[in-house]
Amino acid sequence: MKKQYVILIAIVWVIATAMGYSQTPSQTIRGTIVDKQSQSVIPGANVVIPGSSPLKGAVSDEKGRFHIHDVTSGRYDLKITYMGYKEIIIPNVVVTAGKEVVLDVAMEENVNSLS
DSSP states (O other): OHHHHHHHHHHHHHHHHHHHHTSOOEEEEEEEEEETTTOOBOTTOEEEETTOSSOEEEEOOTTSEEEEEEEESEEEEEEEEOTTBOOEEEEEEEEBTTBOEEEEEEEOBOOOOOO
């Protein structure tokens, strides 16, 4: 009977160890969004990884900072939008397990003249 418990504990330990190593490495993408001309922060800008499933993204806070957590390693495009500013797409953002991605983005106003 005692031998069965030892075998059961060994099996549970092997499975738990394998599950710990099988997790996909992930990292955070963070940064700050500012106005290109005035260098003032832009709160409420949307930052998304298009095509991610489920959709991953963030909204910049009152200091223009954003954080996208649990992004698996790989190459991604980032799409940044805010009303009254030109949309920005940053291609090939490389996310690795060893280092956080830090981006400082300057958005340009979208000026339209009315006739």
